[in-house]
Amino acid sequence: MTLATEPGASTTPRGRSPLEGVEPFLVELDRFQGPLDLLLHLIRSQDIDIFDIPIARITRQFQLAIAGGLDEMPLERAGEFLEMAASLIRIKAQLLLPRPEKLAWEEDPRAELVRRLLEYEHFQDVVHVLERAEAQRGRHFAKGYVADRPAPEGMRPELEVTLADLLEAASRIPEPPPPVLVRPPSKAVSVEEKVSLVRRLFEKTKRIAFERLFKPWGTRAHATAAFLAALELARQQILRIEQSKPFAPIWLFAGGWIATVGEPPEVELDAEPEQVVAAAERVGEP
Amino acid sequence: MKPEQIVEATLFASQTPLTAAEIARADDELTTAAVDEAITRLRETYESEERAFQIYELGDGFQILTRPEYASYLERFDSVPRSPFLSGAALETLAIVAYRQPIGRIEIEEVRGVGASSVLRTLTDWELVEVVGRGEGLGRPLLYGTTRTFLEHFGLRDLDELPSPDELPVVLSGLQVDEARDEES
Numbered sequence: 001m002t003l004a005t006e007p008g009a010s011t012t013p014r015g016r017s018p019l020e021g022v023e024p025f026l027v028e029l030d031r032f033q034g035p036l037d038l039l040l041h042l043i044r045s046q047d048i049d050i051f052d053i054p055i056a057r058i059t060r061q062f063q064l065a066i067a068g069g070l071d072e073m074p075l076e077r078a079g080e081f082l083e084m085a086a087s088l089i090r091i092k093a094q095l096l097l098p099r100p101e102k103l104a105w106e107e108d109p110r111a112e113l114v115r116r117l118l119e120y121e122h123f124q125d126v127v128h129v130l131e132r133a134e135a136q137r138g139r140h141f142a143k144g145y146v147a148d149r150p151a152p153e154g155m156r157p158e159l160e161v162t163l164a165d166l167l168e169a170a171s172r173i174p175e176p177p178p179p180v181l182v183r184p185p186s187k188a189v190s191v192e193e194k195v196s197l198v199r200r201l202f203e204k205t206k207r208i209a210f211e212r213l214f215k216p217w218g219t220r221a222h223a224t225a226a227f228l229a230a231l232e233l234a235r236q237q238i239l240r241i242e243q244s245k246p247f248a249p250i251w252l253f254a255g256g257w258i259a260t261v262g263e264p265p266e267v268e269l270d271a272e273p274e275q276v277v278a279a280a281e282r283v284g285e286p
Numbered sequence: 287m288k289p290e291q292i293v294e295a296t297l298f299a300s301q302t303p304l305t306a307a308e309i310a311r312a313d314d315e316l317t318t319a320a321v322d323e324a325i326t327r328l329r330e331t332y333e334s335e336e337r338a339f340q341i342y343e344l345g346d347g348f349q350i351l352t353r354p355e356y357a358s359y360l361e362r363f364d365s366v367p368r369s370p371f372l373s374g375a376a377l378e379t380l381a382i383v384a385y386r387q388p389i390g391r392i393e394i395e396e397v398r399g400v401g402a403s404s405v406l407r408t409l410t411d412w413e414l415v416e417v418v419g420r421g422e423g424l425g426r427p428l429l430y431g432t433t434r435t436f437l438e439h440f441g442l443r444d445l446d447e448l449p450s451p452d453e454l455p456v457v458l459s460g461l462q463v464d465e466a467r468d469e470e471s
Contacts, residue, residue: 033374034400080400119397125454126381127374130440133448134371137441139354140342144301146363 029069034077035084036120038065043117050117053110055095059088087113189221194229198239202254210241210250289316293324303347303438345437345444372414372439375405380414380436384445388418388429406430414439 032038042061043050066081073081094109194213201208213226230252233239242251296312297304306318306325325341325348332340339352352360372380379402382394394402409415410430418431437444 033378034398036399076401084399116397116399120399122451122454123378123381123385123397126385126448127377129449129454130372130377130381130384133440133442134377136354137439138371139357140351140441141357141360142301142349142351143298145352145360 029066029073029081035062035081036116038062038081039084040117040121040124050114053114055088055092055110059085059092062088189217189219189225191225191228191232194222194226195233197226198229198233198252202239206254208252210252287313288324289313289320290324290327292316293321294328297341297348297350300349303344303349305347309348342441343443344441345434347434347438375400376409376414379405379409380432383409383415383430384432384436384448385451387431388421389431390421390423390427390429392427394430 029038032041039058039062042048042058042065043053048054048058063085066085070078070081091109091113099107197213198208201212210226210230213229214222230239230241230250233252234241239252239254242253243249292312293309293316296309306321309321310316310318329341331337337353338356339350341348342351378398379394382397383389386393386397391402391406394406406415410417413433413435415430415436416433417428419429420426421429432445436442442448
């Protein structure tokens with residue numbers, strides 16, 4: 001609800017002209033379908049000649065009318081009112097420009113607005129026609145209007161259940177069983193499998209990175225089986241296990257002594273130091 | 287059995303309007319012309335006997351409805367839900383569609399000065415308007431028209447029962463307005 005008062009209403013002497021909008025006018029924005037509806041109301045309620053709209057005054061009244069209500073409106077609706085306010089201001093500005101004394105109607109900046117207002121008002125008349133037709137139709141009743149007679153007693157069994165009955169019945173519903181956690185059976189990994197893997201690899205190479213025995217499978221079972229296989233083969237003096245320091249990569253070497261952890265064994269190189277340096281330099285090459 | 291009685295029985299038993307063709311299905315001998323004739327005679331009978339009901343034409347259908355002067359009596363009864371009176375936005379949109387159909391959403395919005403998509407969706411849901419085609423313009427916009435339900439809701443036989451545009455108080459034929467419109471188009 002917005003109480004919009006003409007600026008200067010209190011200073012304007014009463015009785016000058018109803019067109020001056022001396023009376024404060026009450027505008028309830030919700031009542032209006034949109035900006036055209038509001039504008040038409042401002043014009044018609046003040047007996048303004050629609051073909052000679054005092055744009056400055058109407059613009060001011062329109063702005064006052066919407067000022068209080070915009071915040072409570074959905075953005076889209078507020079935008080529609082603001083758009084109208086903007087075009088009113090544009091028309092007002094155009095009217096201030098110097099122009100010839102006598103203007104053809106279509107050159108009047110207000111012409112398009114007047115056309116829209118009249119078109120809108122025209123459809124308001126149609127709305128009234130439809131409203132009357134709807135009300136008229138509402139006075140005719142079709143078969144089935146009077147609600148069905150309630151079914152005679154005895155046809156519908158009474159609901160004879162107390163709250164206690166209901167609770168008692170609810171308590172008889174068995175508790176749902178606790179959810180059973182099902183672990184998908186993992187494929188068993190045998191130590192023998194890893195032993196034969198080690199043997200196969202030793203046919204091709206003298207040295208195996210320990211993680212190569214389980215990394216591709218990525219499960220703890222494979223790592224365990226690989227570890228047990230390595231221990232077993234070491235016990236049988238088929239390989240030796242080497243680790244330079246705790247958490248360093250573990251290497252398996254073909255042949256038989258057991259390295260003690262933390263004590264790096266002397267690694268015998270078949271290559272001369274110069275060859276190692278040359279090989280190291282090549283690493284950087286693409 | 288006289289056609290009048292067959293037609294009367296059919297209309298009596300129906301809760302919705304029936305077209306002459308629908309009524310004619312009641313009997314193999316019955317033609318739509320005979321139905322129309324029977325309805326005319328029944329109407330005269332109800333009129334002369336001052337019955338509390340009459341056969342009304344709604345859209346292209348016929349329905350037996352009580353006469354309006356009994357509304358105040360019937361309103362005392364618990365009723366089954368009736369179609370509610372439409373909102374201002376719905377009426378405005380229907381007014382524009384009824385007079386300018388087929389018409390697209392944009393044109394409706396131009397007349398109303400407000401968005402029309404949600405009200406069009408509601409009116410489509412209620413089957414008061416329907417998509418009747420597509421426009422030529424950009425994106426081939428949907429064009430809307432009024433439905434049989436529209437006529438039934440407003441108790442109209444056809445759209446010609448609505449006043450023609452120049453019978454309305456605000457006539458859009460003033461010289462100035464025509465010029466303004468010509469300029470726009």
